[in-house]
Amino acid sequence: MRSAGAVVRAAGVVVEVPGRRLADGLDLELGAGEAVAVMGPSGSGKTTVLNALAGLVPLSGGSVAIAGEPISELSADRAAALRLAHIGMVFQFGELVPELSVRENVALPALFAGRGDATGRADALLERVGLAGYGARAPEELSGGEAQRVAIARALVCGPRVVLADEPTGALDEDNARRVTGVLLRSCREQDTALLVATHDAAVAAAMDRTLLLRGGRLRPRPSTAAPGAGEGR
């Protein structure tokens, strides 16, 4: 059974890169089954913040806990294990391994995590994202939208508590963007996964429960604008 409380809890997070503070006392609480968009101008630090939440960027201050575990305090090895168990990551260009089949790409995190029946899980997830029968294909045989749905299946294969998606529709046309957004949202609703999506796309943001704006190194609520049809279907 899943524990109560925030799946992602960031408090007073400070992230510095040479010459700039990208997070400056940033707070965030994200609950199970909650879908949140992060918007902000190019270069405001959205990617860096997502990476900081995943324990991939060292903090200069504050803390991040994932499923109650203080990922920002853990050794690199323990943070990697926590990431594998609880965080699914989706990137703008899918980042599939070109040498592996679609099925192997999806199964890979489950194999690393020592989960049983990685192939069976991969096939079930490919079916869920509308790509049953694509398992034997090579990534290069996929369209951008299909590749992104494979990347989502891979992010879900270990049953994460949170999915962090960085511009997941940035390289897609409107139809594929809507489909990918729908797949992300369905996993959030059906698996009770927390979902955080960095996006420039107002339609994607409008499909989420709320939208936060990254400005001045902090996340502030931003009223969402209606975008009929966003997030419906797959």
Ligand SMILES: Nc1ncnc2c1ncn2[C@@H]1O[C@H](COP(=O)(O)OP(=O)(O)OP(=O)(O)O)[C@@H](O)[C@H]1O
């Ligand atoms: N390790 C680093 N060293 C130096 N500068 C960095 C580092 N990481 C990020 N930056 C800079 O910090 C700024 C924020 O980068 P980031 O990719 O997080 O922004 P973003 O909001 O995701 O942008 P976009 O919307 O264009 O993807 C950029 O100017 C980037 O060049």
